[in-house]
Amino acid sequence: MTTQRERDSDADSSPDTPEARALREAMVDRVLAWRAELGQGLADNVRDAMRAVPRHLFTPGASLEEAYADDVVRMKHGADGTVLSSVSAPSVVALMLDQLRVEPGHRVLEIGSGGYNAALLAELVGPDGEVTSVDIDPDVVARARAALAATGYDRVRVVCGDGESGAAERAPFDRIVVTVEAWDIPPAWVEQLAGGGRLVLPLRVRGLTRSVVLEREGDHLADRGYELCGFVPMQGAGERRERRVPVHGEPGARIELLLDDDRDVDAEALSAALAGERAEAWSGATVGRMEPFDDLDLWLASSLHGFCRLTAEQGALDRGLVRPFWPRGNPALVEDGGFAYRVLRLVAPDSSRHELGAYAHGSDAQRVADRFVEQVRVWDRDHRGSRARYTVHPAHTPDEHLPRGLVVDKRHTRITLSWP
Template sequence: MNTTTGASSEHLRNRLVDAILNEDVSGLRDARVETAMRTVPRHTFLPDATIEEAYANKSVTIKENPDEDALPLSCASQPDVVHFMLVQLAVREGDNVFEIGAGTGYNAALLKHLAGPSGQVTTCDIAPDVTAYARRMLDANRCDDVRVVTRDGALGAPEFGPYDRMIAAVGMWDLPGAWWDQLAVGGRLVVPLRWRGLSRAVAFRREANRMRSDSVKMCGFLPVIGQDGERNGYIDDNRLVRLYWDEDQPIAPELLRDALTQEKTVVWTDVTVGPSESFDGVWLRLSATERATCRITVKPEAMEAGLHRPASPALSPALVEGDSIAYFTVERTAEDPGAEPRFRLGAVGYGPAGVELAERVCAQIRAWSPARTAEPVVTAYPADTPDNDLADGAVIDRPSVRLVIVY
């Protein structure tokens, strides 16, 4: 397709990169990544999209899910996320790079541009039709030296390792043991990691017996196939309010059936934000301090029926213990006419322990406020690491890894 209304692909590509840098959502910059994104044509990896769609700062679906209520099976990632994850990865000339999630092949082409003629790039996907698509697009773009393999990304590709850099373009709930074996000490891994209902692009540096983060950024990716440690369930009879939690958390949604029918308690803090200020760090703070942290999603019909609005109905942090729940909420403050709107932050609780849980949410809002851009350090250890060898912090156990999250 790739029809255009007149602007050249180069102009649209440069305009997209300029917009990403001007908006500066992540705060991360690298001149080599900027050059790669101005050079590698995204539209040629998306032949079924218009050229305007290819250079919009949006993800593009390339493989629909037959289940209309489910997420797509494969897509081209949003360009600003591609940009900051490549900055996190810090690919050098001559690096050997492994990518999990082939997608369109566009990201692999960017990786090859960064690794240069002396570098190597291997990209993989579990779906043969996805790898076949990526292979066609890479060949059409003169990237025939990029390897494309069809397999479960959790297995890696040991025959081409060890790797200096590894990057996942799918949401991971666990860090497979094979990755530890194939990533060289001193190497870097960038992965959209999922825990406590949230997803963050975590940049790890591989050390002898652990991986330690130096960058944690907000992102959203399709979940990898085969990792099913996240649970979900409705907590109301009308299936309008849903929780998402991890298998290591003792959450039983059936215990909350009556909670939302009880009187609510709203607890407010003195913390406020402007209309464009992020409060994403509150969720991260909760995940580092509260084992009960999970995610709540609420459909509009539930709020129309009287349920108090979460801060973000599509995904907000919540605390759940037994038959009680509290979740993050916001409310516009009263201000002088003409003044910039402000929103105060708080929590709403339901159930016998709702007030206590709401107070605990508010405690983390207050802890977040004086250091709003602070990022946690996420340290990953092999699953057999003894407790006394872990750093201090909140411990989250997965089948292949022990995560420690601390501020």
């Protein structure tokens, strides 16, 4: 197969090497195996594009092994250590491109640049298509332009600007893909999407991010599927970070609650609650060792008014201050000056199944733990194996025109999570 890069440049002059090509083949094989393990395939054109594009040339400073590992390559950090730009893990790149369903001749807009994903898109659209990539960071734009030119993908148009506004001068687009975490969907993305077009983005709702496929359905957008993912947050006009409420502030043992709304929370009361007795409750619902249950998180976010997420540094775990199942963003509940969070325990020493439960702290800890666990039971009884439904309406849409479910009001939209 002749690739776009080979058509547009002299492939023999590229700094690609046999070692890099072998590592790239192994990377794609791992992605295919991972997709098969999930019971999902990967479109042939996405597979071929990933085999063709030299990922290592878009990750300067990383070793070949790092460039072709199934991991994020962090490219730029802020003064506080926050990751500002990264090249996403190959498995996530493959997932989103598979969701996007790009065809030859398509016009594609990418929000959030870096070069690698844009090169893959250039392979997918072919010589008759167009790819426009927008990023707010001049350093990222310069790096993307240099890497795309060096690898023969300089037909990609890389624009320095706020992705919130899209790229009206190149619209309409058959496909729009957002490669930064988005808290909302600005009007420009909807307006610049062609009829029958598809928008794929990492959409954050109540702190939970999913790569959601959206298409027009009457006067709103409706999802055509979603997958678990993680991305660096959007910058610019659309930036909206989660609030971090400290529960324990000791360096190396910090515990924080992440809130994605404007609730007033008493941090001192939560710290005091942590120092008190711990309550626990168990649901009777179990999960297998490799069994996915991330839709439980969406159900808890939909059904618990005080839903948030808990993070804990290693020192807090070592000292047993908290014992979350997932310390980098564990589902939690804040209520009445206390909090609860999800935990797991082995059903039996020789079992591969874990029971879902909750630990809670505060003056009314047992009631808060019980409330958390009751919603786990509801999910297990009524929604296990089902999928939530995302719908996106304009911000002015009245309540009576929305589907039943959790309604999250954002700046530009009203997003509903509903369940069968």
